[in-house]
Amino acid sequence: MEKVKSPRIITEIPGPKTREFLKELGLPVEYARIYPMPVEAEGIWMKDLDGNIFIDFISGRCVVNVGHRHPKVVQAIKEQADRIIHGTGLLRAKLTKRLAEVTPGDFPKNVVFPLSGSGTNDAGIKLARWSSRRPYIIAFTGAYHGVTYGALSVSSYLPRMVKGYGPNLPGIYHMPYPYCYRCPFRLEHPDCDLQCLRYMEDYAFKSYLPPEEVAAVLFEPIEGDAGWIVPPDDWLPTLKRICDDHGILLIAEEVQTGFGRTGKWFAVEHWDTVPDIILLGKAIASGVPLAACVGRADLFEREGERFGYGHTFSSSPLSCAAALATIDVIEEEKLVENSAKVGGYLKKRLEEMKEEHRVIGDVRGKGLLLGAEIVKDKESKKPGREEAREICQRAVQKGLYIIHMGAYGTATLRIAPPLIITQEQVDIALNILEEAISETER
Ligand SMILES: Cc1ncc(COP(=O)(O)O)c(C=O)c1O
Known part of the structure; x- marks a missing residue:
């Protein structure tokens, strides 16, 4: 051009x-x-x-x-196409290591590679339920997580997304997201005392949702399609504290906010919060279809079994090459x-x-x-x-x-x-x- x-x-x-x-x-x-x-x-x-x-x-x-x-990404894709297009685990292993390095959390990690942001939400839900053996997932109002049934079920963006397609995945509960410009409780931060999280702890957990059966809270650190809603600074640390109190996994959905978009590698870093699982997509491979569900390594093993996940086209050499080049460019430039x-x-x-x-x-x-x-x-x-x-x-x-x-x-x-x-x-x-x-x- x-x-x-x-x-x-x-x-x-x-x-x-x-x-x-x-x-x-x-x-x-x-x-x-x-x-x-x-x-x-x-x-x-x-x-x-x-x-x-x-x-x-x-x-x-x-x-x-x-x-x-980006020339480096294009070059990596072209060179890879000249070598092998389908079927090697080597680049996947390299990308697993790179993703473990750049994502928050100084602990052993494992990664599975869905093909889309929607798919990585599904993977996150499966991983949390499978590793915890708990059935319920908490998500948030206003969230857009994608189109597959898992992603759709944790979404809460537009009624027409679900109208006619139901029933959704069972066991998903939506809590109010802190949209302070239009607070659902008509309160003002900080006087509100984070009523949106109080609702979860003091009402949901004490009436219809036993916290010891909640596998994970799946959240966007900045809610994307809802209108890029930034929570107040005490929201995420408080959410993390609630999760820790009840042994609930924290799944950061960073499909849109990852890879430098918010001025940090990942948005959760603005609040010094380390999630158990982080879901990635979109920018990961600069347009070659790829997504990733990165989690604590121990979550992928249970009683001698391994978390089952695999696609024919998952972590294809072309997408891994593009992702590795993308990460390099973000660092180098x-x-x-x-x-x-x-x-x-x-x-x-x-x-x-x-x-x-x-x-x-x-x-x-x-x-x-x-x-x-x-x-x-x-x-x-x-x-x-x-x-x-x-x-x-x-x-x-x-x-x-x-x-x-x-x-x-x-x-x-x-x-x-x-x-x-x-x-x-x-x-x-x-x-x-x-x-x-x-x-x-x-
Ligand atoms: C935050 C978020 N999660 C998930 C998705 C779904 O990703 P995909 O369209 O790759 O399935 C999107 C897409 O816009 C998104 O913005």
Whole structure:
């Protein structure tokens, strides 16, 4: 792809070639107004069929943390394809070791390799139930964990995700996530005394859910598709304390927050918390399908038996090679540090924008995982879904690919560029975003 310094929009979006392409396939053109359809990509840039070039401000949904087609990742994939594509355990062993090194916890670990974020949630649930011989799993409202039955069952994102597909996996209980901007208990932190966790300990555990039968608490350290909701600082340490009190395993779901996204290798590190199991996906192999369920080694052995898990395509050499290269790039190019540094700058600018714009109700996030919650106005906090949609659509027309998401009918702009982004590039992107917001407000 040619080198550019700023977006290049030369047709309306979607352009004539994209329209023609969609028309031939009988697909609606509307979709491409909000979601550009790239046919080439490099670094932070994406190019469509008509030659329009966009900034990818969502990293392909938190997949290309090292940027699209990082040369080292591409080289590793090509070299691997020239050697063997299917069937060696050597790279898998190497990747197991590397993942054990970079994930939190200074203890022996083991890893199984599902093929998707959904699959790794299933693996986490199975591992926790199998190793503890306890039936119940605690998850949280607002969470999105994926589409397979296990992942769907721990999710609690949209009623339509489950409508018509039930019944889900039994034995899953959802607790309220600490969404302080819209507290479900209408309390304020810290005066709330973490009522969301009090509910679990003082009500659930004392009425319908015996804690000694709970295998695990499966949580996102920052709740992703719900609107990048960051819990208050005492939430995770308190959750960990509750788990320790009852022998419950802590499963950190870091499919979206892992690999430097939040300015630490893994988001739980912001709260110095070490989980028993950590679930990884998305950015792990820069776009080659791979996920990982990393856990304490002792959890994978029980009474002389081993935890059973295996797929035909699990930990394929191509995906392992891509993952090993991805981890190397994150280390060599100090992308965790860049995520923290450029993310800090980006957040500051978003906070300034919040002062200027009535539709930005809240700015939150860590590193380069940032969200701006869009509201009708700051006083009512009424969700601004139409406004968010318009902002994203206008931004795309100007060359900035950004989307919104949110649980409970809310809408948060999802800002998560590749971790290689520079401050200058952030300025270009935010100037476009601000223009789109101003136009929408008018
Ligand atoms: C936090 C989280 N977990 C799990 C998943 C599911 O991953 P996949 O789509 O790879 O199955 C997603 C996908 O968006 C996610 O954001």
